[in-house]
Amino acid sequence: MAVTGLLMLLFLIVHMLGNLKIFFGRTDFDHYAHWLRTIGNPVLHESWYLWIQRFVLVVAVVLHAVSAYQLSRRDLKARPTKYSHHQRAKAGYATHIMRYGGITLALFIVYHILDFTTLTLNRHGVDGAAYDNIVSSFSVWWVTAIYIAAMICLGLHIQHGFWSAAQTLGYNRPSRDRAFKGAATGLAVLLTVGFLIVPVSVLAGLVD
Amino acid sequence: MKLTLRIWRQAGPAEPGRMVAYEVPDANPDMSFLELLDVLNERLTLEGEDPVTFDHDCREGICGSCGVVINGQAHGPRALTTTCQLHVRSFSDGDVIDIEPWRSVAFGVLKDLMVDRSGLDRIIQAGGYISAPTGSAPEAHSTPVPKPIADSAFDNATCIGCGACVAACPNGSAMLFTSAKVAHLNSLPQGAPERASRVLNLVEAMDAEGFGGCTNTGECTNACPKGIPMDSIATLNREYLRASLGRK
Numbered sequence: 001m002a003v004t005g006l007l008m009l010l011f012l013i014v015h016m017l018g019n020l021k022i023f024f025g026r027t028d029f030d031h032y033a034h035w036l037r038t039i040g041n042p043v044l045h046e047s048w049y050l051w052i053q054r055f056v057l058v059v060a061v062v063l064h065a066v067s068a069y070q071l072s073r074r075d076l077k078a079r080p081t082k083y084s085h086h087q088r089a090k091a092g093y094a095t096h097i098m099r100y101g102g103i104t105l106a107l108f109i110v111y112h113i114l115d116f117t118t119l120t121l122n123r124h125g126v127d128g129a130a131y132d133n134i135v136s137s138f139s140v141w142w143v144t145a146i147y148i149a150a151m152i153c154l155g156l157h158i159q160h161g162f163w164s165a166a167q168t169l170g171y172n173r174p175s176r177d178r179a180f181k182g183a184a185t186g187l188a189v190l191l192t193v194g195f196l197i198v199p200v201s202v203l204a205g206l207v208d
Numbered sequence: 209m210k211l212t213l214r215i216w217r218q219a220g221p222a223e224p225g226r227m228v229a230y231e232v233p234d235a236n237p238d239m240s241f242l243e244l245l246d247v248l249n250e251r252l253t254l255e256g257e258d259p260v261t262f263d264h265d266c267r268e269g270i271c272g273s274c275g276v277v278i279n280g281q282a283h284g285p286r287a288l289t290t291t292c293q294l295h296v297r298s299f300s301d302g303d304v305i306d307i308e309p310w311r312s313v314a315f316g317v318l319k320d321l322m323v324d325r326s327g328l329d330r331i332i333q334a335g336g337y338i339s340a341p342t343g344s345a346p347e348a349h350s351t352p353v354p355k356p357i358a359d360s361a362f363d364n365a366t367c368i369g370c371g372a373c374v375a376a377c378p379n380g381s382a383m384l385f386t387s388a389k390v391a392h393l394n395s396l397p398q399g400a401p402e403r404a405s406r407v408l409n410l411v412e413a414m415d416a417e418g419f420g421g422c423t424n425t426g427e428c429t430n431a432c433p434k435g436i437p438m439d440s441i442a443t444l445n446r447e448y449l450r451a452s453l454g455r456k
Binding site: 167 | 439
């Protein structure tokens with residue numbers, strides 16, 4: 001879970017930074033969206049790099065989900081009788097919500113792909129017109145609301161997940177604990193805010 | 209002090225159990241929590257009822273025998289305190305206190321509050337030892353150990369094997385217990401010969417007992433009466449990866 005999680009996290013950072021290009025205007029952003037399809041040219045054919053990346057990400061998502069399922073099954077089996085007096089948790093909300101947050105994110109990814117990759121649910125839905133497709137979706141308040149909810153889930157998931165990965169891979173030590181916890185919170189805030197700037201700006205009329 | 213104790217009563221491993229309420233009208237604030245149960249048991253015995261079964265031995269917080277979940281918290285509300293070292297003064301007059309056994313598929317309830325913790329013993333048998341020559345004790349200075357490593361090893365060696373980590377973990381995981389053995393023995397030169405096999409065998413034994421997996425919730429270290437830290441779990445993972453990858 002740690003390795004696949006970190007792989008997805010790396011992708012998300014690049015994805016978030018790429019999204020911010022929308023503030024340079026339609027021409028710049030659509031050109032960036034087109035360039036993504038030409039990465040690796042001329043060694044790779046048109047869009048090949050993109051498909052390789054998609055394949056790697058799908059494998060990462062599937063392995064992450066399968067591990068989560070196996071771990072959850074094992075964990076639920078290990079505590080068949082619950083305490084009648086509910087345990088007061090020391091762990092924070094981010095830790096508590098990992099499973100449901102993860103399921104929410106999986107559903108969101110499906111919605112997100114139908115919205116902006118296949119353009120099935122997109123109101124504008126013109127292939128290659130990335131800028132206008134984005135504006136058309138985020139102009140609708142409830143679409144932006146879905147994205148806000150999903151990105152808060154993402155932030156919480158990363159806040160526990162990043163530090164947990166440092167534990168799982170054995171990188172954490174007493175001297176590094178605060179740094180890892182700080183980095184986890186920093187990454188969570190950075191990605192949540194970074195991703196949400198775009199839909200909120202569209203809804204606020206700053207990007208149109 | 210007047211207290212109401214709601215205690216898990218279960219006649220045997222295969223019997224169904226339930227919470228039963230008992231009034232203790234004359235609890236002394238200076239009693240330990242186990243003495244509170246003793247007082248209740250004396251009355252139950254006089255009344256011809258079956259006394260409440262619970263594990264206990266040293267009653268000074270070092271043997272790891274006692275341990276019940278009090279109001280949803282392993283060893284009760286006080287940090288770094290075993291059940292025997294918890295006092296009635298930690299509660300208020302008129303309180304209703306829920307007392308339950310450790311809950312884990314690996315810890316079957318034997319009777320009332322007593323559970324079978326031999327799973328932890330089998331984990332120890334799998335790797336919680338060093339290969340030391342018998343005979344007279346070697347000269348201590350012949351094997352120098354840096355102070356920080358000695359301190360960290362000692363901190364992990366304070367684990368009393370009470371099982372509170374398993375009881376507190378929402379996944380019923382014995383990761384903190386097992387990691388304390390790894391962080392203790394694998395960091396010392398005396399434990400070096402079995403460094404790789406120890407961690408692999410301990411984890412294999414832990415998994416075989418049916419304990420849950422670790423999701424780093426940190427509930428274990430919060431409940432641990434000896435304060436075994438979460439970074440012991442990172443140490444276990446690091447040692448496990450190292451051993452799995454075959455690095456000597």
